[in-house]
Every structure is written in structure tokens, then in C-alpha cells.
Amino acid sequence: MKNFAVIGVGGYIAPRHLRAIKDTGNCIVAATDPKDSVGVLDQYSYDIKFFSEIERFDRHLEKLRRGPEADHVHYVSVCSPNYLHDAHCRLALRVGADAICEKPLVINPWNLDALEEIEAETKRRVFTVLQLRVHPSLMQLRESLQTSTATHDVELTYITSRGPWYQVSWKGDPEKSGGVATNIGIHFFDLLMWLFGSVNGVRVYHSDHERMSGFIELERARVRWFLSVDKNDLPEQAKENNKTTYRSITVDGREIEFSEGFTDLHTKVYEETLAGRGFGIADARPSVQLTHDIRKAEISPVDALAHPLLKK
């Protein structure tokens, strides 16, 4: 049994990590969050030390590090806002633990270099959550694609409605979240590179606080993509059915079915990580680099390669 500590335990994504820790038979010993509304902890254990200041959390982990081996913290789960991920991974490594960090591991690729150096110094590891890579249907799809070197036409559409709170929160601040492509898109970009190889070229047609759209040329695919958090972008059919999310990936016009099997992907990632098969910095790098490049790209005029929703 491994001891875990959790940073950002009061946030939206933390419960999936808490459950993954529990489901893999491990123990939560400490947690921190600047806000103190963390009654969620009581669902897991009544013995979790809680700190509303990162400094006091760090002091506690330092104390455990120097204490009896049974108390050592082996993993720190990082569930804080994106722009703090690397600082909190560093905290983990410094107190002698490995980090398991929510996506995106970092916002800017050069922060990965820094993390790699600290990995080397501390002999500890930083892992991240690339959960689509452990999704059974997608693993199967990948296998089927490996047999050929054909180039595919891919269309990625992801529209997930968010109310005004989203823009008020850190998620709406590109310096803190990386913006729409990074915050809601990075999983899909990682998936596409994992399926179709690395990037040959990038074009961005549109970019604002609520939506981004572009074209990516991968080794074995031409990808048109459209990402949005604005409910007005939902297709008519979705609106009529009162759906608030529309997610579609087509390969050569055929829909990839992966809406099932999402319930416990965090747990699978934890299982893999604990078994020594976690996703590390090198795995995270391509999608961090790509979303960075998308964020910095100049806007191109809409052309034939653009996503159909843009051309309307």
C-alpha cells in the first residue's frame, strides 16, 4: 500500500483522483487546497491531514519524509490549476515522492525541461494523466490503424457548454489555463498524435476565449478540428435533444465510438502508473508542444482545409 498526498483537493477534478487512489487500494494521508470546503475527504478517510496553505502542507510532507518509513509519502497527486502544475510537481519531487499530475502537465514546453532536470536531481518521477490512451475502444482503434501507413482524413469536433463562471475562473485566463485548445483540447490532440503520428504542420483559423479551430497535418492524417465552450456552437440536433456536449471524431468519414467506458479511466491510469507503466514527461511533451504552437500561431484565413463549422 502506497501513501498519497493530494494538492488541489477542493477542485473539480480531485474526486477522480481520490477515487483512483482508493480503488487501487492505496491510502490518502494528506491534502491541501486554499479553500477549506473539502468535506469530500470524509468519503475516503477520517485520517487525512488537511492544510489550507501550501507552506504548511510542505512542512508536513517534509516531516513525514524524515519520519518512519511507514509514513513516507510515495505519490503526490496534483489537481491544482494548470499554471501551478509544475510548481506542485516540484514540491512532490523535493519531498521524495513521485508526482501524478492532471493534464496538461504544463502550459509551456520549456517547463518540461525544468521538470526533467529535477527528476534527474531527485531520482523521482513525474507522471501525468493521459486517460484516452487507456480507453479500450481507442486502444483497439490504435491497433487496427498500425497495420497500414495510409493517410486519413480526420475531423475532431468538441463542443462542451460552459456558463459565464468559466471565463471568470482561472480556466478563462489563458495565462493560467493555456486557453481552450490546451484546457479542453489537449487530450484529443494527444490522442490524435498517438494514433496518427507526429506533427508536420499547423494552421489556426480562429481563436478566441471561447472557441478555437484549425488544421493539423500529422504523419498519417489530415485533421480539421473545432473546439468550443459556447453552447451556441452546438449542432442543431444536439440543441434539440437538450444535449450540452457534442463530441465527435470521424476517421475517413466514419465516427469513432468512444462515449462508453469513460467512468474509471483515472483509475486505469493510476493502475498503470503504480505498475511502472505510467505516462511520463516524454509522453506529455508532444501535446504540450502542439497546444503551445496552436496558442502562438498566427491566424490563417479560412480555406479548404478548415473545419465545416467554421465555413458556415
Added chain:
Amino acid sequence: MKNFAVIGVGGYIAPRHLRAIKDTGNCIVAATDPKDSVGVLDQYSYDIKFFSEIERFDRHLEKLRRGPEADHVHYVSVCSPNYLHDAHCRLALRVGADAICEKPLVINPWNLDALEEIEAETKRRVFTVLQLRVHPSLMQLRESLQTSTATHDVELTYITSRGPWYQVSWKGDPEKSGGVATNIGIHFFDLLMWLFGSVNGVRVYHSDHERMSGFIELERARVRWFLSVDKNDLPEQAKENNKTTYRSITVDGREIEFSEGFTDLHTKVYEETLAGRGFGIADARPSVQLTHDIRKAEISPVDALAHPLLKK
């Protein structure tokens, strides 16, 4: 359809208010919380203005007050930490709305006087959530008790485990929560006075940050009570069954059964309030006064009137 705004929307209790607003067919138009992790709003509407600063929320409500009638805010639901309740009720009244405030309405009884004066000045009302008074079994019990003037022996035991986060949070600070009797006990004290009449005397045997116990003489009952947030206080039987909460009220040795029917009491309170039968300041006063008196009471030596858990 009435327009609602919600203060403290990121906290633990807010979802019950959000659901009550929705279940009664009303509309959430604005919300605030110092923390921005409020994706919960998306379950209710994508048109809720959100503010992470109370000043900006106040500005928005002022704007709505002076705008077209369809936009007026009729109710402000107050779900903030206890010690801010009265300030947030004042905010509601000043922008021309009624307040529906979580319990305890205030920590100290003199704050009720101040709220009454502002009610008079603004011609608006402050309501609170005394949800046990709308619980079907308890309403029935009250009716059956009305027929006699006999004096009853009552034992109240409420042990609800909380992890270390509880003491770190505002709930663990008596100046902010009022302490255990106020924060977890006030519903029961209100219930007992509603059932058995007003207070003739109070004795407190034990008081610390995790548990309090005492004796109350009501018009028609002698009440021994014990409240705790420490899991070690759970009865053996509860521990063996992995229960984390133990709640019992006995009247003359007979257990009052009310564990069912808890699911939508907030909605019932909202229905009553919207129908003009809400619980106001006068309804809140006895339990606020009593829990204040308990907080300030000198500790008495344990005697024959003490709760059995204390005498162990």
C-alpha cells in the same frame, strides 16, 4: 417565476439550494463565491452571471434592481459561512430582494435585532431554513404531542464524524461557525423547542472543539443532549457496522424515527417560503438564543441529569 441569486455557491450546502430553486420552477440569474470552482452551476443553467468578488456581485444586483422588472432579483439565497450570514442578508435586502438564509441565521442573537430593523427599513424579509419543521414524520409527532401537557424525558444524541479538515476550516473556528452546538446542533434544538416549548434552564457539562453535551429543561421536556464530530464517540454498534453517523432522539425511551424523508426538505422549505409561509427572524430566534447561551454557559460538573455517553 422568481429570479434568484446565490451567495456562497461554491460551498457544501449550495447544491441543495440550487436544486430547490429549480424544483420550485424558479430561475437562478446570478451567483458569487470567492473560489471559482463552481462548475456545478452548469447543471442548472448556462445563463448565470458569476462573480468571485462580493462587490462585483453587489454591483450586478444593483444594476438589475434599477433595470426592467423582468430582471429584478426577488430572492437571494445565502449559503456562505455562518459568520457572514447577516451581512449577506443585508446585501439581499438592500438590493430589494428577500433573503433565504441557511441555518444558523446568525451566530449571536443581537444580530437578529439588527436584521429586524433593516427588514423594517427596506420592507423586505429574511427567511431561514428550518427544514426539520417540514419533515412529515416530525410534523406528525408534533401533532400527537399537542394533545397533552405531560413532561417528557428526551435524549438527543448526534455524532457525525468529520476528518481533520473540519477543524482547519471556518467550521472549526467558533467565531466563524459558533462551535459544535451551533453548527451541527441548531436544527435539533429548534426541533425540540418546536415540539416541547420554550427553555426554562440550561446546563452544559462538556464543551470542546469536537463535542458538547448538556441538559435543557423545556416547558414539556427534560432533554439530555450530546453532540460530536469525533468518530471515536460513535457507539460500538455503529462502529462495527462502519457507520460514520449516529443520530438518535428518544422520547420517554421510544426512538423517534425520522431517518427517511430527508431528501428534499430544502425544496419543501422553499415551497413554503414562496407560498408566504416561510420561517422568519422570529422563528429563528429561540434556537439562536439557546445555542448562544450554551456557548457562553459555565461548565457544570456531571450530575444525574447528564447524557449517558458523558457518564461513561
Added chain:
Amino acid sequence: MKNFAVIGVGGYIAPRHLRAIKDTGNCIVAATDPKDSVGVLDQYSYDIKFFSEIERFDRHLEKLRRGPEADHVHYVSVCSPNYLHDAHCRLALRVGADAICEKPLVINPWNLDALEEIEAETKRRVFTVLQLRVHPSLMQLRESLQTSTATHDVELTYITSRGPWYQVSWKGDPEKSGGVATNIGIHFFDLLMWLFGSVNGVRVYHSDHERMSGFIELERARVRWFLSVDKNDLPEQAKENNKTTYRSITVDGREIEFSEGFTDLHTKVYEETLAGRGFGIADARPSVQLTHDIRKAEISPVDALAHPLLKK
């Protein structure tokens, strides 16, 4: 003797208000700031109630309002970040006090309408600090200009170096400060309109987070202006003399001398306000409107009317 309460007492500008209150023989009874490093208060009195939460401050002022007349708060000095000014002025009026608010009174002109309505409802007043209007040399200049209706050529240059902290703070966020023209320029724009009449036209040549420059046509003046917080914009001569601020207003090529007499302008504004000659919402409006228009203006290509520093 009047009783004063101060909002934002831990900030940069608060000491000038504290001193003005003392120098005019009045009494500071309460203060608030989210940060608690406010030992400055001990220089004025050991009897100032302090609150680190605006809600508790509001509760205290409400209590004083309903208490004996000797305890009433007559004025609330507002020294908070710009974007909170109107909310804090509202707080003042609601607790029965007048507000004396730092500049800019508000960021957007429509907030002035809302304040005027609350003034009417509460019969209380909002005053602001337009201290250049009480500067002896500038008052004299104004008098001398009143005698003719000639149109003048005016050049306003204000470069005041700020380190990187400025952009990290609320001052660097246009939504919170209004940007450079509003935050460091509004006094000068108010001065120019007070001297030369109202605005006939506005042109903005440059606008970024550190500098703005444009042209204004007033009734009796053509104004080229350049504002900056970047030390690299300082004229060579200033740099050589290790000056960190360069401030110049020329009228028809003649330098207006007003570098003396700055030490106690807040006190003079307080004296005027206490004597019933304060600057109200109507006085604040022109400069709030103008800086708003500058903020929203489209950028014009640099032309003959541009400030010389721009043409370099």
C-alpha cells in the same frame, strides 16, 4: 469632529487620507483591508476597529448607525482598487455616511448614473479627490486663462517609471484599473478640461499596457498627450539625472510650473469637502467619460497632431 471609516487602509494611497482626516481635526474609528499588515494605523490612533473582511466592517458600521449619535460614522474614505470604488461608495451611503473616494471615482461612466440614484435614495453624497483643482499655481493659471477665449496648444507628457510589480498588480489589469490613461492620467485630463473646457474630439495613436498617447480637441485647446509607466520612455535628460518621473504640461510652448505644493493636496480636498465644497459625481463625470472614450477608441495612424515622443 466627524467620524471617519477607511476602506483599503493597507494600500498605497491610504496614508494620505489618514493624514487628511487627522489634519482636519477628525477621528478615524474603523478601517478595513483584506490584508492585515496595517500597522500604519498606530500612527493615528489606538482605537480604530479593524476588519480584514468587508462583511464584518459593514456589520460594524451598521451597528454604529443604529447606536448613539456620537458614534455615527459621517464619512467613509474609499482607498480600494479602482474597480471596487463604486461598490464601496454604495456601502458608505447605505450605512448613512458620505463617501470620499480616491480617483478615478469609477472606471465606466454608467456606474456614475447608478451612484447618483443611490445618492438620491439615501440623501447622502459621494465626493471624490480631484486634487489638482485645489493646487494654488493651477488655480491661478485657471484664473488667468478665463480672461480670453483663445485656443491654446497644449502638450501633456507624464512618464512615471514602474517596476514589473505594476503589471502583476490590479493596476496592470485594465478591467481593474482602467489602464494607463485612467489610472495615471485621469487627474491631468480632469485638469485640462477644467482649464480649457469640454471635449470636442478624441484621437488615440497608441495604447498598450505601459503607454498611451493621443490627441484631444477641447473648447479652448488642442492637446497632444503621452502617458507611460515605462522608464525607457523617459527623456534622455531625465535619465541622465537619474530621475524616474518626468511630468510636463506646456501651454503654447510655455511650461506650467506646478511641481511644488503637492504635499498636502489631499488635506485641502478634505477641507473643501468638509466645508460643503467637495467635488461630486458631476465633477468627476467628464474625466471618467473621457478616459472611457480613450480606452474604447480605435487606434488612429500617427499624424501631424501626435505627441512628439510618438513621432520619434
Added chain:
Amino acid sequence: MKNFAVIGVGGYIAPRHLRAIKDTGNCIVAATDPKDSVGVLDQYSYDIKFFSEIERFDRHLEKLRRGPEADHVHYVSVCSPNYLHDAHCRLALRVGADAICEKPLVINPWNLDALEEIEAETKRRVFTVLQLRVHPSLMQLRESLQTSTATHDVELTYITSRGPWYQVSWKGDPEKSGGVATNIGIHFFDLLMWLFGSVNGVRVYHSDHERMSGFIELERARVRWFLSVDKNDLPEQAKENNKTTYRSITVDGREIEFSEGFTDLHTKVYEETLAGRGFGIADARPSVQLTHDIRKAEISPVDALAHPLLKK
């Protein structure tokens, strides 16, 4: 020239560190504080990177650590609230810098053990500010006392008025400041042990949030002490002269004169530290231990050894 970074730069004590860095000819390259009202930095340099989040500050220092040698941070000055000192010293050591920390270095002696271990791991040092040890008059006094082994009667009285803000701030919270003996007394306790040897016994007669008083037996002195932040404790004579602070140390009835020479003690401490003669963890330990023991001592009845102010 050494590079310095400063933690807690917006607080009360920071300006003395900023000046000491400047006066010793060194360079401030980065600073952090949760509040952003830090215009004070502009008095020292316009090239100080500022961060309002400790995580971003840490990221920046990490970057400098891995960058060119000219950019390395050699010292981190720690001016944060007392209870964060050790966490911030750890931060310094981890990024390869030495720490120069305000007093008290830590609140509890066991935190010193932890810091010593990190010193050993990182080969970096933690220094603290014991400025009375570099005060010329006091150095002279120490020399004169070294010649004999006589036991002296010492009376320490320190009353320094603080307004209500003090108790609202972290200074009023014993968990964050250590309480009166630690926060305002530790310098004097360090001084007395430095002059008269180590502790043989401690008695505490009175302890509340505003004042503490007791007796200490040192190797060569019997010390009665009285510390207060309540202006009502000032001697009549001080009150009559409108003094707000009363500080007196008598040895065998003779007043020790040391009110002069206080202006630049921080600079002297910095000079000593930079010259390799700084005060380290071992120097800090006795006074940290003593004030901890005082904090935890049971209250003794007032007896003949008590300070005269207590016996009134």
C-alpha cells in the same frame, strides 16, 4: 555583488531588508507577496521580478538556478509571517540559495532540527536576524560583563502599544506568531542569554493575548520580565509624555542605555552575514526554545520574584 530575492516584500519589516541589501551593495532580483501593493520596490530597482503567488516565484528562482551563473540567486530574505518562516527558508535552500530570515526563525524548536537536516542535504545555510547582538552599546556591555561571574538582578520591561488591528492580524494568532513573548520578546530573551548565559529555570505569572510576564533564572542573572502590547500598561510618566512605547532593561538597578543606534542594525546583520559571520540555526535555538517553554509553561501564582508591574 550578490543577487537577492525577497519573500513577504509587502509586509512591515521588508523595507529594512530591502535597505540592508542595497546598503551592502547588492542586488534585488525577485520578490513575492500575496498582496500586490508593493510599490516600495520602485525605491530600489525597476528590474525586480514580482510574483503574487509563491509557486510562480519558486518557478522563477528554479529557472535562475539553472541559468547563467550571473543570474543565480545567492540569498533569499524571508520577511513573511512567523509561521511560514521555515517553509520559506526551505524554499531558499532548495533553489540553491542561503536564507536570511527575520526573527523568530521558527516558532517551535523542532522545526530547527528539520532546517538543520535540509542545510546538510543542500549544503546551504539558514541565517537569522539577531540585531541586538550587533548593537554597539550592547556589545560593549557584554564585554564588560564577561570579566566577572557575579549574578545580577535584571528587570526587562517592554510595552509597545498596538491598536486593535494587531489582534485581527496574524500577529494576534499564537499559532501564527507564537504570541507576545515570541513576537515582541524574542530579541530581548536572546539578548539576555547572550549577556548572562543559559537558562536554569522559568516561571510564568501571566499570559494573555496582550501581555505576558515571568521570571527567568539565567547562569548569571535573575530576570523579571514584563511584555505588553496594551497601551494601558504604559507607566504614567510615559502616558503623560504621549509616549507609545516604553522599553527598559535594568541591571542591578542601573538602566542599560541602548535607545540610540537602532537605525541600521539590519544592515549590520547583513554585513556580518555576507562576511561569513552570520547568525545561524544554533544561534537562534536558545531563544526559540525559551519562548516555546514560556508559551507552554503553567501559570504560577505571583510571588516575590515577579515583575513590579504585576504586583500592582
